[in-house]
Amino acid sequence: GADIVATCTDSMRPVLKGAWLEPGMHVTNLGGYEFDADVAKRADVTVRQGVSGLSIAPGTERVEYGRGHSPVAYVxxxxxEMKRIPPAAERFGMNQNHPTFTDLVSGASPGRNTPDDITVYINSGNQGLQFAAVGSVVYNKAKAAGMGRELPTEWFLQDIRD
Incomplete structure (x- = not known):
């Protein structure tokens, strides 16, 4: 029943399944582990933020991608002990060659073709500033137009960590 779904979690397991997507839906993630593999299969259009800014030189000891919530970590x-560390989980879209947001905006890559297209924005390689900027504009315009409803802050707080 939602037109837009944003998974803004620190989960190390998928929180959005491709089976839940509906025609015309747009989804975006914050972390690379939030979508299951079926999201990619159901998407008609997929665009990525860009690339992460940190590269590891080949053969660098004890520095690995995909450990914890960091794009790169020293192990x-x-x-x-290192042999007992499980391999990194699959990160959605990180190994796929999708067009970038810049490609979409410049017209180098097509966007949505029909109202029923399912679109996915892979939000990797960012610092999250866009959430505050866009969220503020959308919130203020919706409030000024008398749209939407306030949600209790308590709904978004937790005392535990998965």
């Missing part, structure tokens, strides 16, 4: 421990 400490003995050789035996």
């Amino acid at each position: 400490a421990g003995t050789e035996e």
Whole structure:
């Protein structure tokens, strides 16, 4: 029943399944683990933010992509301890060659073709400033137009960490 879904979590497991997508829906993520693989299969148009700014030189010891919530991390421990660390989970869209947002805006890549297209924005390689900027504009315009409804802040707070 939603037109737009934004998964803004720090989850290490998918929180949005491709089976839940509906025609015309737009979805975006904050973390690379929030979508299951079926989201990519259901998407008609997929665009990515860009690329992360940090590259690791080949052969760099103990520095790995995809550990924890960081795009890159130093992995400490003995050789035996390091062998016990599970491999990084699959990150949605990180290994796919999707057009960038710049490609979409410049017209180099097509966007939505029909109102029923499911669109996906892979929001990697950013610092999150766009959420505050766009959110503020949308909120203020909706409030001025008497649209929407206030949601209790308590709905978005938690004392636990998955």
